[in-house]
Amino acid sequence: MTTQMKAVVVPEVKAGWEVRERPVPEPGPGEVLVRVHACGICGTDLWMAHGVLSFREFPLFMGHEGVGEVVALGAGVTERRIGDRVGMPMMQKRCGACDFCREEHPNSFVTAGNCASPTLTGVNVDGALAEYMVADVGGTVLLPDGISYEDAAPTVCAGYTTWAGIRRADAKPGARVAVVGVGGIGHFAIQFAKAVGYHVIAVTRSPGKHALARELGADDVVADGAALKEIGGADVLLHTSSSHAAAIDAMTGLRPWGKLVLMGLAEDEMILPALPLTTHSHQIIGSAHNGMEYLAEALDIVARGQVKPMVELFPLERVNDAYQRVASGDVRFKAVVTF
Known part of the structure; x- marks a missing residue:
C-alpha cells in the first residue's frame, strides 16, 4: 500500500482549499483504515473554514460526509472486514469516562455536545476529505449494496x-x-x-x-x-x-x-x-443526528431509490471550486468530492 496520499487542507480562516501530500494514517486498536471514494461538503464545514465554529487550530483537515472501502483493520477489530463499504458520520466516538458517558448514551449529536471529549470526524480529528482516513470502528456504518458512493456521501450527514x-x-x-x-x-x-x-x-x-x-x-x-x-x-x-x-x-x-x-x-x-x-x-x-439506526434507515431508503440526492460532483483537484460554489450558494444542492 502507498505511504503517501492527497488530502484537502484549509490553511487559514477563509483561505482557498488546497490539495497537499500527507502520510497515509495507520489504524490503531479498534480502528479501521478507509480508502475514501467520496465526501460531501456540509454547511458546518464552511462555518469551520470561516472561523464561525472553532474546534482546533488551523490548518484544518475536514470532511464528515465521507464514504469508502475498508482496506486495513486495527488490532481487535471484528465488526468490519476488508472490503466493507462504509460511511463515516461526524459523531465517531465518545470518551466513555465522563459523567455523561457513564449514562451509556448512544452515538448522536446529543452525545457530541455533552461528552467531555468526543471524537468528531473532520471536526477535532482529521476527516474524509482525503484519499484515506482512520475511524473508530463504532463510528462507521455499513452501506447497503444498492447505493452509490456519490449518493451515500451526502446522506451520511444531510440525509441523516x-x-x-x-x-x-x-x-x-x-x-x-x-x-x-x-x-x-x-x-x-x-x-x-x-x-x-x-x-x-x-x-x-x-x-x-x-x-x-x-x-x-x-x-x-x-x-x-x-x-x-x-x-x-x-x-x-x-x-x-x-x-x-x-x-x-x-x-x-x-x-x-x-x-x-x-x-x-x-x-x-x-x-x-x-x-x-x-x-x-x-x-x-x-434535532440532528439522533442515533446510528436512523442513518442506516436513511441509507436504505436512498438505496431503494425512494430518495435521490441532488449532487454536483467535483474531482479532488477541483475541491476549491466546490468550496467556492458551496460558499456562494450556487450548488444545487450538495457538492460531493470524488477520489
Missing part, C-alpha cells in the same frame, strides 16, 4: 439529519408536513417525507424553486406562513433553512398541537411567539 428529524417528529400517517427551505437538507426532507406517505408542503420565498419542489414530491408550494395557513396549515414544520426567522414565520401556519423540528443551522436569534406557542400547545424540537 433530515430522516432523524422526521422520525423524531413522529407524525401520524397522512400528516401534513411542511419543509421550510429547499436546499441541501430541504431537498432531502421533501423526498423523505413523501416517501413515507405524508402530504408535503414546501415553504420557500424563491420562485425559481417552486417547480423543483414539486418535482421532488411536494404536493403544495407556498411562500410563507400566511399562505401555509390559508391552504390548511401543517402538523409538522421541518426547519431546514439558514434562517430562524423563516421558521418563526412558518409557525403562522402550524396547526394546534403541531411540532416545529429545528435541524437547519442559522446565525440569527430565534424569538418565539409565546402566546400562540402556549394557546396552540406547539412543541419545539431540536
Whole structure:
C-alpha cells in the first residue's frame, strides 16, 4: 500500500482549499483504515473554514460526509472486514469516562455536545476529505449494496439529519408536513417525507424553486406562513433553512398541537411567539443526528431509490471550486468530492 496520499487542507480562516501530500494514517486498536471514494461538503464545514465554529487550530483537515472501502483493520477489530463499504458520520466516538458517558448514551449529536471529549470526524480529528482516513470502528456504518458512493456521501450527514428529524417528529400517517427551505437538507426532507406517505408542503420565498419542489414530491408550494395557513396549515414544520426567522414565520401556519423540528443551522436569534406557542400547545424540537439506526434507515431508503440526492460532483483537484460554489450558494444542492 502507498505511504503517501492527497488530502484537502484549509490553511487559514477563509483561505482557498488546497490539495497537499500527507502520510497515509495507520489504524490503531479498534480502528479501521478507509480508502475514501467520496465526501460531501456540509454547511458546518464552511462555518469551520470561516472561523464561525472553532474546534482546533488551523490548518484544518475536514470532511464528515465521507464514504469508502475498508482496506486495513486495527488490532481487535471484528465488526468490519476488508472490503466493507462504509460511511463515516461526524459523531465517531465518545470518551466513555465522563459523567455523561457513564449514562451509556448512544452515538448522536446529543452525545457530541455533552461528552467531555468526543471524537468528531473532520471536526477535532482529521476527516474524509482525503484519499484515506482512520475511524473508530463504532463510528462507521455499513452501506447497503444498492447505493452509490456519490449518493451515500451526502446522506451520511444531510440525509441523516433530515430522516432523524422526521422520525423524531413522529407524525401520524397522512400528516401534513411542511419543509421550510429547499436546499441541501430541504431537498432531502421533501423526498423523505413523501416517501413515507405524508402530504408535503414546501415553504420557500424563491420562485425559481417552486417547480423543483414539486418535482421532488411536494404536493403544495407556498411562500410563507400566511399562505401555509390559508391552504390548511401543517402538523409538522421541518426547519431546514439558514434562517430562524423563516421558521418563526412558518409557525403562522402550524396547526394546534403541531411540532416545529429545528435541524437547519442559522446565525440569527430565534424569538418565539409565546402566546400562540402556549394557546396552540406547539412543541419545539431540536434535532440532528439522533442515533446510528436512523442513518442506516436513511441509507436504505436512498438505496431503494425512494430518495435521490441532488449532487454536483467535483474531482479532488477541483475541491476549491466546490468550496467556492458551496460558499456562494450556487450548488444545487450538495457538492460531493470524488477520489
